[in-house]
Amino acid sequence: MKRNIQIGLTIIILTISSYLFISNIGHIIYLRTTSYSYNFKNGPEIESIKRSLDNIKENIKKMDKLTNSHLTEEELNGIKEDLIDKVEQIDSLDFLKAPEKENKMSQVEVFKMVNGNFTVGIISTIEQCRTLSNHKENVGLDDFIENVYLLLMSSGEYVKPLMNNYQYPNKFIKSDNDNYMINAIMNNLSMRINVIEYISNLVVESGDINE
Amino acid sequence: MSKKLFIAKNIIFLINIFLFIACTIYGLPQIEGIHVVLAYFIVVIAVTTTAFNTLKDLKHINYNDKYNLIFIVSNLIIMFIMLRGIFDNSIVTNVYHQLDEVNGSYYRMKFVANNLFYFNLIYISLICYQLTINKGHKN
Helix, strand or coil: CHHHHHHHHHHHHHHHHHHHHHHHHHHHHHHHHCEEEEECCCCHHHHHHHHHHHHHHHHHHHHHCEECCCCCHHHHHHHHHHHHHHHHHHHCCHHHHCCCCEEEEEHHHHHHHHHHHHHCCCHHHHHHHHHHHHHCCCCCHHHHHHHHHHHHHHHHHHHHHHHHHHCCHHHCCHHHHCCHHHHHHHHHHHHHHHHHHHHHHHHHHCCEECC | CHHHHHHHHHHHHHHHHHHHHHHHHHCHHHCCCHHHHHHHHHHHHHHHHHHHHHHHCHHHCCCCHHHHHHHHHHHHHHHHHHHHHHHCHHHHCCHHHHHCHHHHHHHHHHHHHHHHHHHHHHHHHHHHHHHCCCCCCCC
8 A cells, every 4th residue: 555655656756857857948948049030121110210310310410509598508418418328329229230131039139139228218318308398388298208108118018028937938828929029129119219309309499500 | 875865865955945045035935825835834844854754763764765766856856946046047037137136036936936836746745755654664
């Protein structure tokens, strides 16, 4: 009787151990080999981002020629320096440099992309909007707040599938592997840049351009 | 050979206890679920019974090779999972992990907590197995 119980318990323990071992190896392979593909060339976000980026650069040039602005010189320089920083950060994003081919990204590369995206911060953008609203009524704060809401919501959207990594691959929902996460990252970046572009437009409109 | 297996078993068990304490420090108790409570309860029972059996009568140390071997294999797997939970950052490759270490370790511990159900099954089976062994005799 005891022997039968021992055999039964041995089978249970070895079965669970084997399952855990195989699942963990599968999990490690999954985390290191899963890739997301995205065809940047066909994505409308790239063109939108590039157009906005060109517009921001143009506005920065115009700010040098700005006269009679209702912003103080200190405020103007602060916003300008921050915009230059952000343009440099956006320019350094790898996925904007070579959008011609269909990219396959590993989890680690997506992680880098998310990190790169987050360096284009939102806090200083909010501060700039506050500075502008101190001077002029035409800031469109409601629109701006709505934009920030969407921005934060879309951030959560693409972080969520990465958080599911604490589960074994056999528990994954198939749609988690789809490319919507890359789309969400691109949309998020696109919205950030639109807000920055909007602020640069407001700064330029705050005074006269001395041509 | 029997004695070596016995010593290896105890060393691995001790390491696992330390890893479990490390997981506790990293925030394992913050994860909700009956498995977590049960795991703490079972670990206390397993540690107590093992220590009690070892210290009670050193002449009657359990040299059952089959039990020791199963114990070592299953505990090595458990050790592997806890080590991954403590050190493997790829489990949570999200931005919050970099910004907030507490959040990162929370999700790594959630991975460990997902496995606690299996840990419990293994330890309950091992305790049951131990109860079927005649003390002081080789099977």
